[in-house]
Amino acid sequence: MKTNFFKLSILALVVAFSSCSNDDSNHTVALETKTVSNLNAPQTGGQGQPVGGAFTKFSFSQNAVVTDDSWDIAFRGTTIIVNGGDEIGITDEPTRTGVGAVSIVSSTLANVTTFPAAATFAQDGATTYAIPTGSGNGWYSYDQATNIISPIAGKVFVVKTHDGKYAKFEILSYYKDAPATPDATSLSRWFTFKFVYQPNSTTTF
Amino acid sequence: MLLNRYCCWLMISCSGAVFAQETKPVDSTKIETLDEVFVTATRTERQLSSLPLPTSIILSSDIIKAGVTKLNEILSEQTGIITVPDFGGGEGVQIQGMDSAYTLILVDGVPLIGRSAGTLDLYRISVGNIDRIEIVKGASSALYGSEALAGVINIITKRPKYDMFAGGISERFATFNTHDVNGNLIWKKKKFSGTFFTNYHSTDGYDFNDQPFIQTVEPNHDITVQPRFYYDFSDKLTLIAGLRFYKNEQDYKAIIEDENCEGKSDVDEWGAQFRLEHKWNSKIESEYEFYSTNYKAEEFLNNPEGQRFDDSFYNQWLFRPEIRTTFSINKDKLTTGVGVNHETLERTYFDNRITFDSQYFYVQYDYNPIDKLNILAGFRYDIHNQFQSQLSPKLAMNYKISPSISLKTSFGYGFKAPDFRQLYFDFTNSSVGYTVLGYNVAENRLDTFEVQGQLLSRVEGISFSDHLKPESSVNFNLGSLYQKGKLKMDVNAFYNSITNLIDTRVVAQKTNGQNVFSYFNINEIFTYGIEYNATYKFSSDFRVSFGYQYMVAKDKSVIKAIENGEVFARDPITLESFQLTKSDYFGLFNRSKHIANIKLYYSIPKIKTDVSLRVIYRSKFGLFDTNSNQILDIYDDFVNEYYIANLSLSKSFKDKITLQVGANNLFDFTNPREISNIPGRQVFGKLQFNF
Incomplete structure (x- = not known):
């Protein structure tokens, strides 16, 4: 066990150093666009019943679902919250420990190259969602005829992470395996989104 | 008459127009050469060819040859008109690219009501007693007020002109177990004349979905009774009393939370029109009209245990007295009208009964300064208790360049008042x-919430x-009519700019x-396009017509956003x-950018047979x-283009009996997923007996 631990630490250090030196030597390195597929965001209730259930918390820097306070955004059904601000006042809401915020930009993911003005960033607050809920208000539109939730085209969310870094993301699908045309049989509350994380202290992606 | 789940349907149908041709055999050549009388454009009898407006007419002979039974079917075959399923379960018409809520539908000059969600369901109207259908395209609020924004469709029933007694009965049977039974009487004996029309229509409906419990169109049946009486007190005074009763019953089924719910949906409608036609002298004629109508729809749904799950109702009344006077001044005519509208509606999702009151007057001058030129100028002023008053002007001109070519242009204003739902809905x-929430009740309800x-x-x-504000449009038409020998052509370019279009917007979360x-009042849209019609008569027994419309309809705010x-x-x-x-x-x-039709009418007089094919x-x-x-x-994903062919053959025996067979949607086109109002092929046979 000990040997293993030591080896891993060495490895980690090497990686850390090498990436550091990379950054230092080359500032124009293109940031990687990553895709998160099938992030499950279940909820309980709905359809007139009180909505509840734990939020699925996501960290951009780790590109992973997390359970600790290092989350940046969290999902439950169609609701998306940020790790910043105050509690909205909904059931099973995680406490905000970070400085997160979000700015909604009408553009394509690739075309958002500079951070939006600080004034455009919003945090959650009592009865206020940084990403508004409801059809057509935030990230999705709901078709009453087909009951399909579609992410609105051209909505890019620039997120200030819990620790003050920046990421931008675009939601591609709300259905499992991101079908091009979801139908009544598609499983909902499975997010697929693309994001770019900017680990450096700069103002551009 | 609802189409399950979607708001649409069209029925197959079929009918017998009973006696039109037989009582006074009509020579088809004559129909073509006669300049038809048209009343909708001016409210006076006018020759169709000299009218400065884009108009068209559907004659009863063509309706009979087509062998159709409901208004939606015959309208769907006309150039520039698409019948579309719409919210609320009806099928309406799109004219010059505008939704069906913007076309006024009249029967003998008075409007039908019952637009629970904007569309007036054309399935309600049987065509078995129609003399002609007059269509005016473009804004016509200068004569008709609200709703006449895209155009006016006026269904004119038969009126006996000379002493006679005739009638007929017919039975038509078609695919989907569809029956259509018609009874018709027409008489005139000196001072008293009239028509009596009755129709029974039933169908098993049809099914496009894979749900065994519910159908796309559920079984339904309806009955129409339409008596109309005329009494001539003298040469100068005639009283007209026209009544119309309509009743439709349809199964209503829905699957709610995996439970099969069943119920019924009923429509009851009646209308009464009384009109006194008074000729003061050779120069002045007046018409005093009183019209009242009531449209009532009720539906309910029970869960499998037989308990009431849901019910709704809709009960609308309209009262309209109107006085029209026409002054003939040399070759010109001045028409004036004054009237009052009293309209009430009670319905589910309304707190209480709502009343709309309005008063209006209109003036129109039909002016012929020289033989070649006709000018139509007029306006109407509507005063309403719910929204600002509306002034609707119209100016139109027809110039005969030569005996065979005329130019026409018209400019008009149209509006559609906010409807009850847009003002008082609470759903x-x-x-x-x-x-x-309706606009007028929203503030209060939001406070309560x-x-x-x-x-x-x-x-x-x-x-x-x-x-x-009312939705309003400015409409411009420029066209030409060419008529020489066997060829008749007309072309019309149109432009409509519609402002203050009413749409929903989020007001709270x-x-x-x-x-x-x-x-x-959010959107501004515009539509423009060109319509072309040509008819060529190869002989008195064979004619071919072609119609085409190119049309673009766009939203100005979308263009700006792009x-x-x-x-x-x-x-x-x-x-x-x-x-x-x-x-x-x-x-x-x-x-659709392009719509077109080709129609062939062929008769073989020797064997008394008529063939008509319309694509x-x-x-x-x-x-x-x-x-x-x-x-x-x-x-985006588009619904593919399509063709529909309708064919009918009829043969007469000894002038008393006519046998007709045919097929609507001959090649069985269907698109179950995207077009719910076009069922497959419907084969029909009809037997008609006249006396």
Whole structure:
């Protein structure tokens, strides 16, 4: 066990150093666009019943679902919250420990190259969602005829992470395996989104 | 008459127009050469060819040859008209690219009511007693007020002109176990004349979905009784009393939370029109008219245990006295009218009974300064208790360049008053939880919601202090008519600019995460296009006609948003967003750029046989946004173009009996997923007996 631990630490250090030196030597390195597929965001209730259930918390820097306070955004059904601000006042809401915020930009993911003005960033607050809920208000539109939730085209969310870094993301699908045309049989509350994380202290992606 | 789940349907149908041709055999050559009388454009009898407006007419002989039974079927074969299924379960017409809510439907000059969600269901009208259908395209509010924004369709029933007694009965049987039984009487004996029409129509409906419990169109049956009496007190005074009763019953089924619910949906309608026609002298004629009508719809749904799950009703009344006077001044005519509208509506989702009152008057001058020139100028003024007064002017001109060519142009204003629903709706969806509020009740209801703690937030800057404005349009037409020998052609270019279009907008968010919507004057749209018609008569027994319309309908705010780079679409493969350009914008939903028809009428007098073949074409159109930007762009999924062919053959025996066979939608076109109002092939046979 000990040997293993030591080896891993060495490895980690090497990686850390090498990436550091990379950054230092080359500032124009293109940031990687990553895709998160099938992030499950279940909820309980709905359809007139009180909505509840734990939020699925996501960290951009780790590109992973997390359970600790290092989350940046969290999902439950169609609701998306940020790790910043105050509690909205909904059931099973995680406490905000970070400085997160979000700015909604009408553009394509690739075309958002500079951070939006600080004034455009919003945090959650009592009865206020940084990403508004409801059809057509935030990230999705709901078709009453087909009951399909579609992410609105051209909505890019620039997120200030819990620790003050920046990421931008675009939601591609709300259905499992991101079908091009979801139908009544598609499983909902499975997010697929693309994001770019900017680990450096700069103002551009 | 609802189409399950979707709001649409068209029925197959079939009917017998009973006696039209037989009592006074009509020579088809004559029909062509006669200049038809047209009343809808001026409210006076006018020769069709000299009218300065875009008009068309459907004669009873063509309706009979087509062997159709309901108004939607015959209208769907006309150039520039598409019948479309719409919200609320009816099928209406699109004229010059405008929705069916913007076309006024009249029967013998008085309007039908019952637009529960905007569309007036054309299935309600049987064509068995129609003399002709007059269609005026373009804004016609200068004579007809609200709703006559895209045009007016006036259904004129038969009126006996000379002493006679005739009648007929017919039975028509068609696919989907559809029966249509007609009875017709027409008589005139000196001073007293009249018509009596009755129709029974039933069908098993049809099914496109794979749900065994519910059908696309559920079985239904309806009955129409339409007596109309005329009494001549003297040469100068005639009284007309026209009544109309209509009743429809349809099965109503729905699957709610996996439970099969069953119920019924009923429509009861009646109308009574009394008119006194008074000729003061050779120069002055007056018409005193009183019209009242009531449209009532009720439906309910029971769960499998037989308990009431849901019910709704809709009860609308209209009273309209109107006086019209026409002064003949040399070759010119001055028509004036004054009237009052009293309209009430009680319905589910309304707090109480709502009343609309309006007064109006209109003046129109039909002026012929020289033989070659006809000018139609007029206006109408509507005073309404719910919204600002409307002044609707109209100016039109027809110039005969030569005996065979005339030029016509018209300019007009049209409006549609906000309807009851847009002002007084109070509806909360029970399963999803969103709310729709009428403009006039929204403020109060929002306050109540707020007190009850149902509101999360209200959208800033929303105010209900000003009245909701009527939707209004400016319409321009420029056309030409060519008529020489065997060829008749007309062409008309049109442009409509519609402002203050009413649409829903989010006004608040509820604590359940859903929105509260209300109605606002939001959109500005425009439509433009060109319509072309040609008829060539090879002989008195054979004619071919062709019709075509090119049309573009777009939303101005969408064009602006695209110019500002604010509109995106989602790539179907990568699912990523990309920015749209102006040329990517297709236009409004459910609009086709091209529609066309070809019709062949052939008769063989020797064996008393008539053949008619009509083919209609509709180019591709989009029903929904499929790439998540709320607009229809060229990257969206489209409904494919289609052709429908309708064929009928009729043969007469000894002038008393006519046998007709045919097939509507001969080649069995269907698109079950996207077009629910076109069932497959419907074969029919009809036997008609006249006396």
